[in-house]
Amino acid sequence: MTKPVPPPPVATASPIADLSYRSYTGPLRNRSVRWWVVALYTIRKARKSQGFWVLSAVCVLSYIFHAILFYVQANVSSVMMSQKPTDYVLPFFSAMNGNLNAYCLMGICMLLGAGSIAGDQRVNALMVYLSKPITRADYLIGKWVGLMLTIFSVAVVPSLLFYLMMMAAYSSNGFFAHTHWLPVQIVLAALVPSVLLSALMTGISAWSRSSFTAGALFASLYILTGIIANIIGFAMFTHHMNVIVMVRHASIPGIIDAIAQRIFSVTITRHEFRIPGQPGIPAPPLSFSLSIAFALVVVSIAAARTKIHAVEVVRG
Amino acid sequence: MSTITVNNLTVKYGARVAVDNVTFDLPDGCVGLLGPNGAGKTTLIKCLLGFVAPASGTGKVLGLDIATSGLAIRQKVGLMPELDCHIPGINAVTYVAYTGELAGMPASLAIGRAHEVLEYCGLGEARYRQVETYSTGMLQRIKLAQALVHGPGLLLLDEPTNGLDPRGREEMLSLIKDISHGKGVSVIVSSHLMPDIERVCDYAIVMRGGKVATSGDIASLRSVGGYHVEIELREPCAAFTKALVDRGGRLLLEAGSLLQVDMQHIEGQQAAVLFQAAKESGTQLRGFRAVQRSMEDVFLAAIDQENAA
Numbered sequence: 001m002t003k004p005v006p007p008p009p010v011a012t013a014s015p016i017a018d019l020s021y022r023s024y025t026g027p028l029r030n031r032s033v034r035w036w037v038v039a040l041y042t043i044r045k046a047r048k049s050q051g052f053w054v055l056s057a058v059c060v061l062s063y064i065f066h067a068i069l070f071y072v073q074a075n076v077s078s079v080m081m082s083q084k085p086t087d088y089v090l091p092f093f094s095a096m097n098g099n100l101n102a103y104c105l106m107g108i109c110m111l112l113g114a115g116s117i118a119g120d121q122r123v124n125a126l127m128v129y130l131s132k133p134i135t136r137a138d139y140l141i142g143k144w145v146g147l148m149l150t151i152f153s154v155a156v157v158p159s160l161l162f163y164l165m166m167m168a169a170y171s172s173n174g175f176f177a178h179t180h181w182l183p184v185q186i187v188l189a190a191l192v193p194s195v196l197l198s199a200l201m202t203g204i205s206a207w208s209r210s211s212f213t214a215g216a217l218f219a220s221l222y223i224l225t226g227i228i229a230n231i232i233g234f235a236m237f238t239h240h241m242n243v244i245v246m247v248r249h250a251s252i253p254g255i256i257d258a259i260a261q262r263i264f265s266v267t268i269t270r271h272e273f274r275i276p277g278q279p280g281i282p283a284p285p286l287s288f289s290l291s292i293a294f295a296l297v298v299v300s301i302a303a304a305r306t307k308i309h310a311v312e313v314v315r316g
Numbered sequence: 317m318s319t320i321t322v323n324n325l326t327v328k329y330g331a332r333v334a335v336d337n338v339t340f341d342l343p344d345g346c347v348g349l350l351g352p353n354g355a356g357k358t359t360l361i362k363c364l365l366g367f368v369a370p371a372s373g374t375g376k377v378l379g380l381d382i383a384t385s386g387l388a389i390r391q392k393v394g395l396m397p398e399l400d401c402h403i404p405g406i407n408a409v410t411y412v413a414y415t416g417e418l419a420g421m422p423a424s425l426a427i428g429r430a431h432e433v434l435e436y437c438g439l440g441e442a443r444y445r446q447v448e449t450y451s452t453g454m455l456q457r458i459k460l461a462q463a464l465v466h467g468p469g470l471l472l473l474d475e476p477t478n479g480l481d482p483r484g485r486e487e488m489l490s491l492i493k494d495i496s497h498g499k500g501v502s503v504i505v506s507s508h509l510m511p512d513i514e515r516v517c518d519y520a521i522v523m524r525g526g527k528v529a530t531s532g533d534i535a536s537l538r539s540v541g542g543y544h545v546e547i548e549l550r551e552p553c554a555a556f557t558k559a560l561v562d563r564g565g566r567l568l569l570e571a572g573s574l575l576q577v578d579m580q581h582i583e584g585q586q587a588a589v590l591f592q593a594a595k596e597s598g599t600q601l602r603g604f605r606a607v608q609r610s611m612e613d614v615f616l617a618a619i620d621q622e623n624a625a
């Protein structure tokens with residue numbers, strides 16, 4: 001004889017079983033970390049984006065390519081690579097600042113950042129967010145930091161893994177002895193595009209009516225400033241190499257490249273920055289590149305702040 | 317205790333005065349903020365939350381100064397905006413939990429609380445669906461849920477029944493009535509729909525052109541004084557009307573078996589006079605009560621009064 005099926009348990013212990021309204025009396029987080037909620041949401045959203053994972057995987061290809069290149073050079077060359085420290089640093093610089101990586105970071109920034117504020121404004125979500133106990137600064141910092149950390153993770157994680165791999169493979173050849181500061185250099189070099197690109201994208205997104213407009217503006221700014229600075233620098237008929245160098249690095253990719261050169265203490269530049277007949281040109285002074293980068297970040301964030309309002313501000 | 321106290325508050329958008337020197341004191345419970353479009357209701361709500369700075373005057377929300385305690389006010393207040401404000405690509409639980417986290421709730425508690433309030437608001441299993449797939453009624457419920465998630469002491473509902481079908485409207489009004497009565501939450505309902513306010517609110521404030529046209533508890537606003545009486549007879553009876561008029565009553569309205577009579581001149585003896593008239597005319601008196609105006613009448617009267625002034 002089969003046993004009778006028992007009735008389903010009455011879910012009285014579950015809070016959801018009580019459908020009446022109860023007030024919330026639980027703990028509340030400190031108000032000073034509310035921006036982190038916004039940042040965390042941005043990071044969570046990035047993790048769910050397929051495009052983000054595809055572009056991140058493409059970034060890794062650049063490191064694989066340079067690892068293979070290094071292996072071939074180290075084994076084919078009759079001279080072992082333990083003599084010059086720059087031989088070890090160069091693959092890291094090239095992988096992090098190569099065209100592939102640079103455009104992937106730009107793509108990720110565009111993909112995740114274009115709609116970050118423009119999207120919220122389009123669907124009136126700002127009114128709901130700012131009706132909670134957060135300030136406009138909390139919201140803005142959260143959006144910026146969330147995007148920055150996402151880009152930073154894509155830039156830094158493969159680099160550090162590459163570093164660990166190189167250390168495991170070439171420590172007997174003096175790799176570790178010549179690259180004490182390389183992890184710090186990697187982190188600093190990864191921070192530069194993360195901070196700069198995320199700030200620019202946040203500013204543009206706040207001023208745009210749609211994600212598409214924001215993305216298009218950002219891409220145009222990134223690509224066109226590089227091309228224009230290069231053309232102007234190339235066309236300058238002057239014997240002052242310093243001026244040419246400064247002009248050719250006065251663009252968004254140029255600034256990132258110049259700071260990275262200084263961080264890694266290398267003088268090799270991407271092909272578009274080279275002067276015909278010369279193997280490479282030194283980067284402009286760090287103060288020059290940092291000043292422009294700092295100004296761009298400050299202007300972008302300040303500009304974004306002026307556009308963040310719970311309600312549309314009507315004047316006049 | 318007052319939930320909101322406002323003294324000589326003026327809000328301007330450039331040269332345009334949106335709220336003009338208003339002073340009022342709103343009690344606990346459910347309060348209706350009535351007025352036509354452009355009356356200044358939404359601007360007043362924005363000002364109370366600190367979104368718009370007042371040009372002059374002072375105000376307090378739950379005892380907190382609107383000029384200096386914007387964040388503390390927003391911690392204790394929940395806003396359901398008039399406009400749709402949903403993030404596409406996420407489900408209702410994620411959306412409401414996120415707003416709870418923004419209010420300071422730890423993530424694990426916010427998600428649990430999101431489920432609770434969405435259930436309370438009647439979303440049921442639909443709460444797992446993407447926000448963009450919802451009907452207007454569901455979207456209104458999500459807006460209410462996000463306003464409730466952090467357990468506010470005061471709810472500001474801006475046009476909560478906008479775009480709802482009759483059934484959805486009924487359900488939303490029932491929810492509002494339930495929250496505002498006996499749950500420790502005061503509710504301010506901003507609406508241009510008089511029957512909604514009449515249905516759920518205990519107190520009302522009528523605004524027009526940025527000014528307060530009239531305010532008071534609903535019962536006293538609807539009352540037209542103790543002399544206007546509505547009488548229901550079993551069947552129309554001219555003899556009853558004549559007997560009543562002979563005794564000093566003034567006929568205001570006669571619609572079949574329903575009469576409205578001004579009995580000011582027979583104060584204190586209305587019931588006796590009615591029974592005498594019924595006996596004399598040989599008709600059956602089914603009932604009588606003091607006449608009450610609808611909120612629409614209250615609103616129109618307030619506007620007429622203001623125009624006359």
